[in-house]
Amino acid sequence: MPVPLNAYLEPIMSDSDPFDLGDIPEEETARSLSAQAMGGMRPPYLRSLNEAQQEAIEALDGPVLVLAGAGTGKTRVLTTRLAHALSTKKAWPGQILAVTFTNKAAKEMQHRIGSLIGGVVEGMPWLGTFHSIGAKILRRHAELVGLRSDFTILDMDDQHRLLKQLIKAEGIDEKRWPARQLAAHIDGWKNRGLTPDKVPAGDAEHFGNGKGASLYAAYQERLKILNAADFGDLLLECLRLFQENPEVLSDYQDRFKYMLVDEYQDTNVAQYLWLRLLAQKHKNICCVGDDDQSIYGWRGAEVDNILRFEQDFPGAKVVRLEQNYRSTPHILGAASGLITANESRLGKTLWTEMNEGEKVTLRGLWDGEEEARVIGEDIEQLQRDGHLLRETAILVRASFQMREFEDRFINLGLPYRVVGGPRFYERMEVRDANAYLRLVAQPDDDLAFERIMNKPKRGLGDKALQTLHQLARQQGISLSRAARLLIETEELRQPARRNLKDFIEMVDRWRALMPGMGHIELAETILDESGYTEMWQNDRSADAPGRLDNLKELVRSMEHFENLAGYLEHISLVMEIEQADTADKVNLMTLHSAKGLEFDTVFLPGWEEGLFPHQRSLDESGLAGLEEERRLAYVGITRAKKSARISFASNRRVHNLWQSSLPSRFVDELPKDHVDVVEGDTNFGGYGSFSQSRFDHEFSQSNYGGPGWQRAQANARSGAMKTRAPDLEGHAELVATSDPAASSYNVGERVFHQKFGYGHVAEIDGNKLTVDFEHSGRKKVIDTFVERHA
DNA sequence: CTGGAGGATCTTTTT
DNA sequence: GATCCTCCAG
Numbered sequence: 061m062p063v064p065l066n067a068y069l070e071p072i073m074s075d076s077d078p079f080d081l082g083d084i085p086e087e088e089t090a091r092s093l094s095a096q097a098m099g100g101m102r103p104p105y106l107r108s109l110n111e112a113q114q115e116a117i118e119a120l121d122g123p124v125l126v127l128a129g130a131g132t133g134k135t136r137v138l139t140t141r142l143a144h145a146l147s148t149k150k151a152w153p154g155q156i157l158a159v160t161f162t163n164k165a166a167k168e169m170q171h172r173i174g175s176l177i178g179g180v181v182e183g184m185p186w187l188g189t190f191h192s193i194g195a196k197i198l199r200r201h202a203e204l205v206g207l208r209s210d211f212t213i214l215d216m217d218d219q220h221r222l223l224k225q226l227i228k229a230e231g232i233d234e235k236r237w238p239a240r241q242l243a244a245h246i247d248g249w250k251n252r253g254l255t256p257d258k259v260p261a262g263d264a265e266h267f268g269n270g271k272g273a274s275l276y277a278a279y280q281e282r283l284k285i286l287n288a289a290d291f292g293d294l295l296l297e298c299l300r301l302f303q304e305n306p307e308v309l310s311d312y313q314d315r316f317k318y319m320l321v322d323e324y325q326d327t328n329v330a331q332y333l334w335l336r337l338l339a340q341k342h343k344n345i346c347c348v349g350d351d352d353q354s355i356y357g358w359r360g361a362e363v364d365n366i367l368r369f370e371q372d373f374p375g376a377k378v379v380r381l382e383q384n385y386r387s388t389p390h391i392l393g394a395a396s397g398l399i400t401a402n403e404s405r406l407g408k409t410l411w412t413e414m415n416e417g418e419k420v421t422l423r424g425l426w427d428g429e430e431e432a433r434v435i436g437e438d439i440e441q442l443q444r445d446g447h448l449l450r451e452t453a454i455l456v457r458a459s460f461q462m463r464e465f466e467d468r469f470i471n472l473g474l475p476y477r478v479v480g481g482p483r484f485y486e487r488m489e490v491r492d493a494n495a496y497l498r499l500v501a502q503p504d505d506d507l508a509f510e511r512i513m514n515k516p517k518r519g520l521g522d523k524a525l526q527t528l529h530q531l532a533r534q535q536g537i538s539l540s541r542a543a544r545l546l547i548e549t550e551e552l553r554q555p556a557r558r559n560l561k562d563f564i565e566m567v568d569r570w571r572a573l574m575p576g577m578g579h580i581e582l583a584e585t586i587l588d589e590s591g592y593t594e595m596w597q598n599d600r601s602a603d604a605p606g607r608l609d610n611l612k613e614l615v616r617s618m619e620h621f622e623n624l625a626g627y628l629e630h631i632s633l634v635m636e637i638e639q640a641d642t643a644d645k646v647n648l649m650t651l652h653s654a655k656g657l658e659f660d661t662v663f664l665p666g667w668e669e670g671l672f673p674h675q676r677s678l679d680e681s682g683l684a685g686l687e688e689e690r691r692l693a694y695v696g697i698t699r700a701k702k703s704a705r706i707s708f709a710s711n712r713r714v715h716n717l718w719q720s721s722l723p724s725r726f727v728d729e730l731p732k733d734h735v736d737v738v739e740g741d742t743n744f745g746g747y748g749s750f751s752q753s754r755f756d757h758e759f760s761q762s763n764y765g766g767p768g769w770q771r772a773q774a775n776a777r778s779g780a781m782k783t784r785a786p787d788l789e790g791h792a793e794l795v796a797t798s799d800p801a802a803s804s805y806n807v808g809e810r811v812f813h814q815k816f817g818y819g820h821v822a823e824i825d826g827n828k829l830t831v832d833f834e835h836s837g838r839k840k841v842i843d844t845f846v847e848r849h850a
Numbered sequence: 851c852t853g854g855a856g857g858a859t860c861t862t863t864t865t
Numbered sequence: 866g867a868t869c870c871t872c873c874a875g
Contacts, residue, residue: 161864161865162864162865163865189865190865191865192865216864291864291865292865294865355863356863356864356865358862358863358864359863359864359865457862457863458861458862458863459861459862459863460861460862463866480864483864517851517852519851519852520851521851521852522851523851524851555851556851633865634865650862650863651862651863652862652863652864653863653864671862674862674863675862676861676862677862677863692863714861851875852874852875853873853874853875854872854873854874854875855871855872855873855874856870856871856872856873857869857870857871857872858868858869858870858871859867859868859869859870860866860867860868860869
């Protein structure tokens, strides 16, 4: 994330007149002179734009909705609009809020504005993703929502572990109510802007026999104790901050003279509310989006937000960008024809001045393997014809489809790259390393502590961890504080105790190094001294070398940051490591990660009922799900500049068993005029014509209870039967020891300890007791581990 | 407390 | 087919 240019922002944030040039450093004045020099003339950056684009750019004041179809120059409009606001001096960089969804988009905008205005525009402090901007605002006012400004941002793995603990503590059977499901619910609530107290009663019953809402509340409470926020909180807590603190809100309302929202069709309710609050004052909000490309409904995105824009912002100007600069007429025709099957859309008609080009091809194949082979051959042919591999992409519905292509390409020696695959920061070893860094930076980060306490093995297993947890909970302190207490006592057996002590001291030592040592050197020291690197060096498994490489890469990536805190903030918000991979490789990715990209040739394999549209989408969201799948297909086709090649297979291996499949209904919805059916040389399936698939379509509609669906039902049934008695053990433990009033013991008092038996208190040092046990001799223990015994 | 064996479950998409 | 989890034997 960009480093804020405080030097030049501060004056703007203060009460001084933002247009007072006296506050702006020289270079800035020099730059804005070029804008002034344009005078009344049409600024040069507007010249090569079409009418609609210019309209979208020049309508700076008042609410504007820009409906930007695929390939209509959306990003250009966005950035030019920004540049326009700046160069006409309607606003200074610090007064423009520009939000995107992905870090990639934010970076691209940053970059393009830079080249438009010329020079440094890291000065756009409020250009970023919803999440990064939310985090930035929250850090400034953390104490108002019960956090400290150095709060940790949890990733999904952390979130998952935490929820698991809570579910266990509630005595709920985790088999039946998996943590990931609860996480999905909580995410859903947060996306809809619901705090625990606002979760509708009916909703909460979906989880753990109606315990959903209370678990959510418990989770939020726990987050506050951990001084942590999850992804959803970055928005929801920010929203709460605004709602509960009008003066804070009004401050931001004043500040953001102009607001710009990219991919508006992907906003969820929380984001929508957030935007609305902020736009209340100046009302200069410009939302850019395409309802036909809304593909994140499952993540809480509300297509409604864009469909409702004109009601939400009365007097809104709506600009349609319909001239497409990317694709040939056939490709556009195929995509447009397909998307007309959707009912809920605002409707646009894309057109182009390009030459006809080739039709979209459609190919039926025997199985997934053949599909991979044929596409591989196609790509090799393209290569021979002088096409670049990097201008070729294979877009799949689900990531498991990638495997067959990878296998095939490795076989062929065809270079490929998986875009948006397993993320760097999600790898286990990288997370472990980050946990070390987090623990050093933030001593009370329990999740980090827990993660690495016994990695590498230090003889601190479950037992030690449980003892620690118990103590931490009773004392209301963090694990590392609890550890400090524990090593003073004899609660843990000798090896564990010594190991824990060593561990604590090691972390303390690193922390002490922090002020003097650069963060990179520090990271190296930590990885080295902790034995973590060594652990992988001694590991004989096949993936160990790769993991070591990743650790090196991690340390290298830290160079981009000024300090440890900056690095940690970055990785929690940006899951991807930036790498300039410009090599000529075929691109392999999911349809979702293809949004916003374009390629000469696009392969769209796997157009089969159940896979695409995905069965689960249909089961869970019905018609809305189907329409979203169709939009996904639309996104896929419109990625192609020159050639789109759709295929489907009659047989596919799923979970290691073969399933026969029918061509996707989307195949039938493609307008014939724009499609060529290609006969494969091994056309076992006999899908030579549309009539066959139309017939299959009829069949498939009555085939709703397909194998997958039946299996799902069977699972649900057996799950229901598996209900077990609630786990009482956890409760018993709580009841036995959680008695805060009992912490004051007297010397000579008789006490009972679970492990050491009966004894008399000999000395008292705070909450540490020295007890003479009748059978175990003199021991130091923490008072919460003993019971008073009359 | 560790490590290995065997079992269950998984695969839709992601900031 | 992989990964994660649980259980059991040292």
